[in-house]
Amino acid sequence: MGKKDLLSTEPYKGVRDFYPEDQAFLNYLIATFRGALERWGYVEYNASILEPSEIYKAKGSENEEVVREQTYTFVDRGEREVTLRPEMTPTVARMVAGRRRELGFPLRWYSIPNCFRYERPQRGRLREFWQLNVDIFGSSSLAADAEIIAVSHAIMMALGAKQSDFIIKLGSRMYLDTLMQNLNFDEVQGKKLLILLDRSSKMPAGDFERELGEMGVSLEMLSPKTPPQDVLDVMERLKMMGIENAVFDLGVVRGFDYYTGVVFEIFDTDPKNSRSIFGGGRYDNLLALFDDEKVPAVGAAAGDETLRNFLETRNLMPTYLPPTKVYVALTSESLVKEANKVAETLRQGGVAVSVDFGEKKLSDQIKTATKHKIPYLLVVGENELSSGTFVVRDLVSGEEKSLSRDGLLSFFLNL
Missing domain, CATH: 3.30.930.10 (Bira Bifunctional Protein; Domain 2)
Structure with a gap:
């Protein structure tokens, strides 16, 4: 397929795609609404996004014009006129x-x-x-x-x-x-x-x-x-x-x-x-x-x-923080099972963890964690597994801390 045959990646005119940071803002807004109102x-x-068009037309001639010119209105297969709610x-x-x-x-x-x-x-x-x-x-x-x-x-x-x-x-x-x-x-x-x-x-x-x-x-x-x-x-x-x-x-x-x-x-x-x-x-x-x-x-x-x-x-936008707190990077693809054991202990304790599949170099895995804005990196390798000591890196400050396997959960819970 040539480039001219590829579909556009742009959304429909006048609507938005909600990438994770955009969705996080919408979630923040909705949570603030709910908290204040409740x-x-x-x-x-x-209610449903669909309404009979007559519900808007019945409000007067001006509103009939709104239905005619400013709404997404169509006739369904049952010959009913339906409108995507404008309000x-x-x-x-x-x-x-x-x-x-x-x-x-x-x-x-x-x-x-x-x-x-x-x-x-x-x-x-x-x-x-x-x-x-x-x-x-x-x-x-x-x-x-x-x-x-x-x-x-x-x-x-x-x-x-x-x-x-x-x-x-x-x-x-x-x-x-x-x-x-x-x-x-x-x-x-x-x-x-x-x-x-x-x-x-x-x-x-x-x-x-x-x-x-x-x-x-x-x-x-x-x-x-x-x-x-x-x-x-x-x-x-x-x-x-x-x-x-x-x-x-x-x-x-x-x-x-x-x-x-x-x-x-x-x-x-x-x-x-x-x-x-x-x-x-x-x-x-x-x-x-x-x-x-x-x-x-x-x-x-x-x-x-x-x-x-x-x-x-007003510079009041919330700072985007992903729900994932820890990114587990692997020194070898063969260590996925062991890495998941470490991650599962943290998850059961209430820490959100994402595990890499080990298909890329360690440096590229770190770049992935940084792109996702995940704050902490935990490396799992043969040396870490045999010694029982793991290094946790703060990807914002660059600081590192060595922790025992048993100490990982309490460390992340007390941040």
């Missing part, structure tokens, strides 16, 4: 509605699914991504809104951030809905205003005010002297929890039509990262798509790629 009493759920909120709404009478409210749930959107890949936005989703069902209290934001804040802090590293911006869809009603805006005009507000931070101030004026809206209408009451209440609750980096910003509207109350987004204070890290808000009507009894809800989401960008910018 301390607050949240429990994990999951988790409709799925969890379906699940909660399906067992509403059996579940105890308020309900605190979270999930960390992979999602798919057919978008132009760019910094912080890929076609496949892992997304934390955290929700409270069954409470209309603004204390629930404050808790969702506080939990998001807690996750940021668990990842090593300081409050000065990020800002929490709060808006109010209820305030905007009331404003649009007072202005007698129809659905088209209302959507146009929301889109304009969403773009406002990226526009020159003069252009924003001009477009507002063309719609008959003054800047004063969007800049109340005090935040709307729902936002004010949530901000006061956050301050009582020691959260000082929350501000009111009416430009935070969130993209989906289903939001009904307080909405929020978390941003890096470093301008290198312009995309929101967390986002969410109250959505009291979404479960009505599945059930005739209203279940109030509030939730938030965060993507793995935007969080990675934040951690890289």
Whole structure:
């Protein structure tokens, strides 16, 4: 087969391969999510990656456009239209509605699914991504809104951030809905205003005010002297929890039509990262798509790629350490059985060990251990086996230590 006939080693556009270091970071992120959320009493759920397309179309005409242009949607062999989930909120709404009478409210749930959107890949936005989703069902209290934001804040802090590293911006869809009603805006005009507000931070101030004026809206209408009451209440609750980096910003509207109350987004204070890290808000009507009894809800989401960008910018990325602690190198291929006996003693004691097959020179085996970033090397040869004394080398510092066979386990366990 000629080179021109070889398949590409590149992944599909907009998705990633997770080599061990990448997978280790994703595992770290997920473990941090789980640890922080479960301390607050949240429990994990999951669901299939496939959903009937109607679950997204039912949220409104704008969402039909999303299904048509930004999702991976296909017709299966049973002539059913199916979509790879672009988000988790409709799925969890379906699940909660399906067992509403059996579940105890308020309900605190979270999930960390992979999602798919057919978008132009760019910094912080890929076609496949892992997304934390955290929700409270069954409470209309603004204390629930404050808790969702506080939990998001807690996750940021668990990842090593300081409050000065990020800002929490709060808006109010209820305030905007009331404003649009007072202005007698129809659905088209209302959507146009929301889109304009969403773009406002990226526009020159003069252009924003001009477009507002063309719609008959003054800047004063969007800049109340005090935040709307729902936002004010949530901000006061956050301050009582020691959260000082929350501000009111009416430009935070969130993209989906289903939001009904307080909405929020978390941003890096470093301008290198312009995309929101967390986002969410109250959505009291979404479960009505599945059930005739209203279940109030509030939730938030965060993507793995935007969080990675934040951690890289802030020098908060965890150091990669492989799970293997010891690499056993052999002076001869014939010593594999004896090397495995040594390794098995260590494994039974709780030490992760990888044994070379002895097919390469000792120097090449050491290079292999170094490439894998395994911290310790143990050489097994005829001399070591006959004397019962083994040399352990720290592959980072280069230091060596001679140990008896019986002393190996305690040495590695006490590092």
